[in-house]
Amino acid sequence: MRPKLTDVAKKAGVSVTTVSRVINDYGYISQKTRDKVFAAMEELNYQPNSLARSLHGKSTNLVGLIFPAITNPFFAELVEKIEQKLFSEGYKVILCNAGSDKEKEREYLKMLLANQVDGIIAGAHNLGIDEYNRVGLPIVSFDRKLSEQIPIVSCDNYAGGKLAVQELYNAGARHIYFLGNPHQQGNPTDQRLAGYCDTLETYGLSRHIHTVSFSESPSLKLFSIKRLLQESVADGIVCTDDLTALLVLQAAKELAIKVPEQLKVTGFDGTTQIQLYHPELSTIVQPISDIAELLVEVLKARIKQPTEPLKQMQYKLPVTFLQRNSTSRSN
Structure with missing residues (x-):
């Protein structure tokens, strides 16, 4: 059975309120008590509820990724790079494979909102989704114009x-x-x-x-x-x-x-x-690596200052040409 907050409190020998305050970093708690609570959580393999934390005004450290056809080598590599960068910054991801289905993308948006993610990186190919104008979350787009208020990162x-x-x-x-x-x-x-x-x-x-x-x-x-x-x-x-x-x-x-x-x-x-x-x-x-890094950096800036006016709406990164045998004879 999944351990509960009361199980952690009992194991640590403290009240449920104290456990909640430790998890949400709220109020003064001695280091000794914190150590006891964290030790009990580790022993019981207790995972704090991200939604519950968000209700206390805390970040969930979750980011939603909405992309099409993640079996496509390009999107697979880009998503991998984004996930690695986000993980190194302390975030976990919820990956949504929207494909070419507008309604599916709408459902994923609802799900991400319900999970109280801190922000979204979106690169699906579906257009005309008005919800992007109303989600009220920090969003950064890859290669798609989702809204006049959402910054775009792409190559040139x-x-x-x-x-x-x-x-x-x-x-x-x-x-x-x-x-x-x-x-x-x-x-x-x-x-x-x-x-x-x-x-x-x-x-x-x-x-x-x-x-x-x-x-x-x-x-x-x-x-x-x-x-x-x-x-x-x-x-x-x-x-x-x-x-x-x-x-x-x-x-x-x-x-x-x-x-x-x-x-x-x-x-x-x-x-x-x-x-x-x-x-x-x-x-x-x-x-691809530079695109992933810039997507994460722009999103982090939006999460940190969501009401700050955007200084730049579109970011373009340079491309290069790789010459192989399909355009010239091999030597």
């Missing part, structure tokens, strides 16, 4: 889209396509397409935009990409993420299209896993 998506086109052009590509979501919704990731379009205009090249959806199954994406390669004159493709880029390489292999001789491909994200297991893929590398 525009520079990434621009850099990808430049690398393909310098490698000899002249019919450069973009694979991603063409719908502009005010999110930082929209800037990948903007960087692509502006750079093509600089080179005097035509735009070719092919839609792929984040929520679409890999098999449907692969089918769509194979049709694109069969029906187009593409000799260069800027992909909005690494997993899409890998599908392009797979489609090219199945169609006997030589990479990089006939087709050059760049991804976007550059996780450690992709770099290790797919060394053939050239990609735009996001500074």
